[in-house]
Amino acid sequence: MSLTIPPVIAKWHQLLDTREMKLLDEMLAHDVNFYSPVVHTVQKGKEITRLYLMGAAMTIGNESFRYVREVYDDGFALLEFETEMNGIIVNGVDMISWDEDDLITEFKVMIRPLKAVNMVHAMMGQALQNFGAKKA
DSSP states (O other), rough: OOOOHHHHHHHHHHHHHHOOOOOOHHHEEEEEEEEOOSOOSSSHHHHHHHHHHHHHHHHHHHTEEEEEEEEEEETEEEEEEEEEEEEEEEEEEEEEEOOOOOOOOEEEEEEEEEHHHHHHHHHHHHHHHHOOOOOO
């Protein structure tokens, strides 16, 4: 059985394939909430979410990154991924919710194992510093 990829998820895949970060401006709701696997508070709003997703695309979304399973529901997707970062295998899920305008309203990332969480924490911290964002 073949499932149709929701348009917002197709655009997310396009962003990861092309590295066209400007697509985030078209995809994120102004009041989007981002849940990081390494920051205990929710990151609220389009600008900070954009920075986190840019950092993730440039670190976690390296050449070994691939989605291994995708599950869709009405306004929700769960995307399981695998990637390798400095010899550490990272396994995680992106949980993405969107509204009737196909704008992302919530983006939640969970990662395992602990070594991977620590690696992501260090690399994302550096990426956010490079973007000039305040580390939360």
